[in-house]
């Protein structure tokens with residue numbers, strides 16, 4: 357451990373290196389992690405994600421028979437307007453809280469993982485620091501390409517995210533639909549010569565409120581109920597022009613017990629004959645409660661006096677990608693999800709220490 361520093365200092369260091377997407381690349385923070393691992397006697401490997409912009413994932417293999425992958429994403433959302441922050445968005449500690457973009461989502465967790473890897477390296481685990489989660493989850497998808505070659509025995513996963521110390525064994529799906537209406541333009545003084553696309557969109561938009569009431573009746577023990585929200589509506593160019601184009605965006609949160617094909621078909625039917633396309637699609641997912649990864653972590657948390665129940669993550673996460681290829685995974689971390697993506701994001705020092713303890717215990721006992 358010749359060059360290791362405390363988990364708090366390490367978290368602060370990671371936060372100080374800009375990796376906001378889409379503004380900055382993660383390469384500087386990734387290179388820091390790469391060098392840090394080497395300085396501490398480990399053997400990190402780079403997996404190129406985007407050569408042109410020097411973006412790469414870092415993997416640390418124990419043996420290639422690893423059954424468990426622990427992953428943490430190193431991109432953050434944008435700081436946005438720094439004037440909306442009372443604290444330094446690139447890291448400062450005040451009253452037991454470490455503030456800064458990425459503190460809880462998820463550079464704080466990366467620091468905890470680094471610390472645990474150095475202290476209790478476990479050969480049966482593959483450790484992944486990945487790029488590109490916030491926008492497309494492309495980083496973890498790239499890692500999963502290795503399942504055919506170097507990660508053949510992989511069966512379980514833990515994605516580190518702020519879950520307030522709770523096991524999340526699934527996440528809701530998100531279908532973001534863009535609905536477009538086309539019409540025929542004409543001079544505003546002659547509406548009868550045109551075809552108003554905005555009226556068509558309004559007709560469909562009026563149905564969404566009721567649609568939300570209908571889907572709210574679909575429930576799941578981990579996630580509560582499904583939802584639909586009309587988030588954006590627009591169209592037209594000027595008050596004296598009949599609009600030939602209008603659109604709306606609807607966010608439908610999907611449960612693991614809903615059939616994806618039926619959800620899509622039902623929505624298309626609801627707004628027919630208008631055009632529908634996906635602007636984002638993340639599938640709902642769930643890992644069985646009796647999976648080894650759930651029972652092991654549950655036992656471990658119970659021993660530490662933490663909450664050993666499992667819950668559902670309401671935001672989207674990389675678990676959808678991991679479940680899609682058959683892995684059984686959970687989302688876990690300390691810090692609160694409500695802190696993520698907003699000004700004055702923080703994680704407490706206590707939470708960082710707690711996460712490190714959990715990871716150290718896991719690394720000591722995972723077989």
Ligand SMILES: [Zn+2]
Pocket residue numbers: 429461462489517
């Ligand atoms: Zn995150």
